[in-house]
Amino acid sequence: MSVYTDLGLKEVINANGKMTILGVSAASETVAEQVKQALKAYVIIDDLIDYTGKVIAEKTGAESGCPTCGAASGMAIAVAACIAGKELTKIEQLPDSRGLANEIILQKGQSVNFGGNLAQMIKVGGGIPVEVGSANKVEPEHIEGAITDRTAALFYVKSHHAVQKGMQSIETMVQIAHNHHLPLILDAAAEEDLKRYIKLGADLVIYSGAKALSGPTSGFIAGKSDLIAACKMQYKGIGRAMKVSKEAMVGLITALEQYDHRAMDVSRQKEEMEKVCNALNQVKGLTCYVAQDESGREIFRAEIKVDSRIAGLTAVELERQLRMGNPAIYLRSYYSNQGLLSIDPRPLLEGQADTIIAEIKRCLNGGL
Secondary structure, three states, X not given: OOHHHHOOOOOEEEEOOOOHHHOOOOOOHHHHHHHHHHHOOOXXXXXXXXXXXXXXXXXXXXXXXXXXXOHHHHHHHHHHHHHHOOOHHHHHHOOOOOOOOOEEEEEHHHOOEOOOEHHHHHHHOOOEEEEEOEOOEOOHHHHHHHOOOOEEXXXXXXXXXXXXXXXXXXXXXXXXXXXOOOOEEEEOOOOOOOOHHHHOOOOEEEEEOOOOOOOOOOEEEEEOHHHHHHHHHHHHOHHHHHOOOHHHHHHHHHHHHHOOHHHOOHHHHHHHHHHHHHHHOOOOOEEEEEEEOOOOOOOEEEEEEEOHHHHOOOHHHHHHXXXXXXXXXXXXXXXXXXXXXXXXXXXXXXXHHHHHHHHHHHHOOOOO
């Protein structure tokens, strides 16, 4: 039972991933206690923003950092910072950026919907998205040819949502941006390595504080000190509508301080998912195997191939039945139209993998 079932809401088993629509993550007791204590006291918010920025810098290797209320707001704030800088008149003008260098160049295969429209987040920050190349092929010349005196920044999306082939690399985007004295903004919302992209030369890197970190609803921007100072200034403009709370910052600090992606027990993930596969491979119409995340992260999921002719249900139908049950079981279903579902081990709580196996069998009438 949880606070949500006490409210009369349906119990949820999250095998989808660290997804916003399911509340992202379950925080540790330490993070939860610090959030509780933060809610019970007062603080000078600007001082807390600066302190949080120092922790972000320490944990990412960046020059400085800026907390945000989420990764999506981080995108808007980073774009606004590149357009308006620290000039209050320009900051208060946004999102109306007429007369300012406001074009943000991104590769067409990276103009994605992550639950919200990425191009819209750029627009919220006053940016004009300029998509270059084709959805499956971008050449350096496409990027170079789009740069004009109206260009404010280049934007790169590191995400499983983005096209994984035919795009130019982060290194190429950094080189092009810096050759033209432009900043590169990098969306790394769900990434687990907090230092990699700063090391590669990105100027502003945006993370979720709730996904890999398992912190409260929050986000942060790590990057160059002058650009981060401009990010903080956006709280006098568009950032006011997306201000980050004191409890979110304290929870984020705690999550950052206890986080070490190198300590992730990948072998445990694999072992648990192999057990799931062994059980589901005994079910008629299902073929199950362990596969790594498509964007290269060290996440190993149980991939379930559904043969509807034998199973009696399509993957789409099976996913819906599981989702409509009680508890509601959410599998990863991006490729359900191709007969493929998957189980992400990271959000699962104790015993939930067994419940998923049992419910799949029930949906398929035992399937034996």
